Amino acid sequence: MGGPAAVTVGDVQGYAHLIDRSKPWWKNTRMIKLNLCIALLLITSTTNGYDGSMMNGLQSLPQWNDAFNHPGGGKLGLLSAIQNIGSVAAYPFSPYVSDGLGRRAAVLLGAVIMCVATVLQTASHSVGMFIGARFLIGFGLTFAAAAAPVLITEIAYPTQRGPATSLYNTLWFLGSIIDRTAQILTRDQTFGTFHIPTSWSWRIPSAIQALPSVIQVFLIWFIPESPRWLCSKGRDEQALRVLAYYHANGNRNDPLVEYEFEEIRAAIRFDREVAANVGWLSFVKTPGNRRRLRIMIAIAFFSQWSGNNLIAYYMNKIFDSIGITDPTTQLLINGCLNIYNFIIAVVAGLLCDKIGRRPLFIASTIGMFVFWVLQTACFALYSVNGNVTAAHAFIAMIFLFYGFYRIHASDRRILPFPLRAKGFTIFNFALSISLIFNQYVNPIALQALGWKYYLVYVCWLAFEVCFIFRFLVETKNRTLEETAALFDGEDTAAHLAEHAAVNAGIADTRSDREKASSEDIIEEVKI
Structure with missing residues (x-):
C-alpha cells in the first residue's frame, strides 16, 4: 500500500527492498485471509x-x-x-x-x-x-x-x-x-x-x-477497513493495526509497515495542504486534475463505445442478420464468448504490472481496430452477396476482437486520496451514460443502417488509438503518490522527493531515494 513513496525513475519501486520475499503469499496465512477479503469485494x-x-x-x-x-x-x-x-x-x-x-x-x-x-x-x-x-x-x-x-x-x-x-x-x-x-x-x-x-x-x-x-x-x-480512510479520520492506531496484521504478520515494527504508515499519513497531510477544497470543482481547478478527468471520462466511454456493447447487448439481432437464427446455436456461441472473455481478462489483469497498462491499452485499441474493420468487411460481404463463408469468418472476428478488447487494463490509481471516491463516481457516471446511450441508440441505428453502422465504430476506434497514444500515462510499479507526481508536476514531485529524504531512515538503504529529484519525474513525463 504506500503513501508518497520515494520518487523513483523507471520501474524501480521505493519500497521494493522492504518487501518480504522469503516465501510466496500462498504460504502466508494472513496474506491468504487478505486475498479472500479482496475476492469478496471482487x-x-x-x-x-x-x-x-x-x-x-x-x-x-x-x-x-x-x-x-x-x-x-x-x-x-x-x-x-x-x-x-x-x-x-x-x-x-x-x-x-x-x-x-x-x-x-x-x-x-x-x-x-x-x-x-x-x-x-x-x-x-x-x-x-x-x-x-x-x-x-x-x-x-x-x-x-x-x-x-x-x-x-x-x-x-x-x-x-x-x-x-x-x-x-x-x-x-x-x-x-x-x-x-x-x-x-x-x-x-x-x-x-x-x-x-x-x-x-x-x-x-x-x-x-x-x-x-x-x-x-x-x-x-x-x-478490514481501509487504512487510508482510517488515517483520514484520525484513527491512526487502527490503521497501523490493519497494516501490521495483513502486511507483516502482526509486526508493527516491520520496515514495510512503518514505511507504508508514514507515507499514508504524509500523503493525507499533503493532500489537505494543497486541496483545502476537495469538492467537485477540484477536478477542473488544476492542470493535473484536468488531465485525470480527461483520461477517466475517455476510458469510461471507450470501454462501452468500442463496438463491444453492440455485440454484447444485441448479438442475437446481429446473428439473425448474418443468417444464424437457431436460438441454441446463438446461446452456445454467446456462452463460449463469455468464458473466453473471462479467461482473457483474468490473464491480462494478472499481467498488467509485468507488462504495463499503457502497452496493454495500445495493443488493445490497435487490435480492436483491425478486427473491427475485418468484422465490417465480413458483415458487408454477407449482406451484399450472401457469402456464407464471410458469415462464419464474422464469428471468428468477434472472438479475436474481444481477445484484444479484454487485454486493456483500466487504472484506478491515478487519483489522489481526497478525490478518489468522487473520481470513481465521475467514472461510473460516464460509464452509465454511455451504457444508456448504447441501449437505446444501437438497435435503432443497426436496424436503419445495417452493416454500414459498423463504419461509425471504425472511425471511433481510430480516434481511440490516437487518444491512447497521446494521453495515457504508464503507472507500472508506481505507488499511488508516485503516480500523482506524474499528473501534478513539479510541486508534487518536489514534495515527494523532500519527504522521501525525511523518511529515508525507515528504509535499509537510502541513497537511491535521496538522489531522486523532482526533475527526474518531470523529465519522464515530458518523454
Missing part, C-alpha cells in the same frame, strides 16, 4: 454481469412475457436501461457515503439495498413493480461498485495491488457466465425452470441475482 462486479445477461434471457420466457403483458418498444427498452438509470441516480450520494462512513460501510449499504431490491423483483406482480425493483438494484449497486474497487486498492499488498484492481471488472463475466449457465439449464426440459408452468420459471433466476450481495452482507464484517 464479486461486486458479478451482480452487474448477471443482471445484463439475465434480462436477455428473461425476454425469451413465455411465462415472463405473459406476466408483464408482453412488453415491447419503449417499455422493453426501459426494462433494459432502468438499472443504469438507477445507478446514475445514486451517484450524487455514493462518494459522501464512502468518504463519510467508510469504504466497508458503503459496500454493505449497497449489498443490503440490492438484497431488498432483488426480493421485490422476484415478488413483482406488475411491470411497474419490476421496473422499480430494477431501478433499486442499480441504485444499490452504485454504492457497492464505487467503494469496493477503492477498498481493494487501499488494502492490497503492494506487489498485488495492480493485479487485484485490474481483476475487478473481469468478475463481470463470472456473473454473465453464471447466468448463461442458468439459461442453458432453463432451456433444458428435465433440469431447467423453463418447463415450470408458473411464474417461478422467471422468479428463480431473478432470486439468484441476490446471491453475491447476500454473501457480502454476511461476510463484510471480516473485511
